[in-house]
Amino acid sequence: MNIYGFILDNRELFKFIFTAVIGIICLSIVLKTGRLFKLSLHQGLRYFRNAFFFYGLAFIARYFLGTSPFLSTLGSNYYLSMNLVFEFFLMMAGFSLLYSLLWKKFEPEKESFSSLLNLRIFIFYLISLTIGLLDILWNTHFFMFAVQIILFFYASLISYENYVRNEKKQGFSRLYFFIMLLNFVAWVLNFIIAIIFDWNQTGMIIIYSIISLIFLLFFYSVMNATRKSKI
Numbered sequence: 001m002n003i004y005g006f007i008l009d010n011r012e013l014f015k016f017i018f019t020a021v022i023g024i025i026c027l028s029i030v031l032k033t034g035r036l037f038k039l040s041l042h043q044g045l046r047y048f049r050n051a052f053f054f055y056g057l058a059f060i061a062r063y064f065l066g067t068s069p070f071l072s073t074l075g076s077n078y079y080l081s082m083n084l085v086f087e088f089f090l091m092m093a094g095f096s097l098l099y100s101l102l103w104k105k106f107e108p109e110k111e112s113f114s115s116l117l118n119l120r121i122f123i124f125y126l127i128s129l130t131i132g133l134l135d136i137l138w139n140t141h142f143f144m145f146a147v148q149i150i151l152f153f154y155a156s157l158i159s160y161e162n163y164v165r166n167e168k169k170q171g172f173s174r175l176y177f178f179i180m181l182l183n184f185v186a187w188v189l190n191f192i193i194a195i196i197f198d199w200n201q202t203g204m205i206i207i208y209s210i211i212s213l214i215f216l217l218f219f220y221s222v223m224n225a226t227r228k229s230k231i
Contacts, residue, residue, distance in 0.1 A: 004202055018208060019063040025219045026056030032226045043107060044100045046115035051096035052218070058089035084132040087144050091128035094151045097180075099124070101158045145191040152184035172221065179217050186210045 007014055033049035036042075065082040099120075106120060115121070134143045159180040163173035186207060193203035 004205060007205055008201060015063060018212065019059050021212065022059045022215055023056055025215045026052040026059075029219060029222050030056070032222050036222075036226060043115075044103050047096045047100035047103060050115055051093045051100065054089045054093035054096060055215075058086050058093060061089065062086040080136050083141075084136055087132040087135060087141070088128045091131055091144065091147065092124060094148050095124040095128065097183075098151050098155045098158075101155060101162070141194060145187060145194070148187045149184065149191060152180060152187055156180040156184050172225070175217065175221055179214060179221070182210065182214055182217070186214065 029052040030049050033045050033052070037045040037049065062082065062085070065085065131143045131147055135141055156177065159173070159177040163177045166173045189203075189210070190207050193200050193207060197203055
């Protein structure tokens with residue numbers, strides 16, 4: 001039996017392992033980044049932290065809502081609601097990552113306010129909800145894919161500019177640019193596999209492998225930063 005066959009035959013176990021690993025990574029990043037923010041008061045760290053708060057909610061909610069034997073009996077409306085919840089949190093994570101790179105253009109550096117409950121973030125909430133509803137109405141994931149591809153293309157450009165300009169921290173900037181670029185590639189591949197190849201299972205295994213690598217790289221970068229800061 002090849003590796004793909006083994007994974008497909010044990011897909012429920014791998015779904016659990018994947019969700020558990022992503023959940024643990026997200027929790028660790030949220031906690032560590034929160035401590036880094038208290039130390040540095042760098043506003044961008046709050047939005048970076050929020051991204052993994054939303055990522056954790058997205059994958060954990062999808063797993064538990066998707067595997068509940070009671071909820072699964074509620075019919076098609078339940079599955080539509082599950083997709084809406086997943087897309088909403090996933091979109092908020094993407095917007096938060098991008099905004100963590102752009103916040104200086106919109107906020108005073110020393111301003112004190114909630115990073116989850118403010119007018120700018122409510123705009124992202126509204127856009128994320130709208131995208132989820134559009135995908136439900138058209139029975140597609142096209143809008144989510146399209147927006148995420150645009151988000152990470154833009155994030156890759158900004159990260160590259162930061163890498164070129166930041167001579168003192170080029171190691172971190174290079175890694176961050178690579179992660180953003182990998183996110184962009186993952187969303188493009190996800191779009192191709194989902195829309196063109198109708199969720200080909202082998203292709204989705206490749207996508208989940210790339211997603212796992214992305215989260216591990218994020219985890220490594222945060223752990224490395226906190227180690228240097230002796231947190």
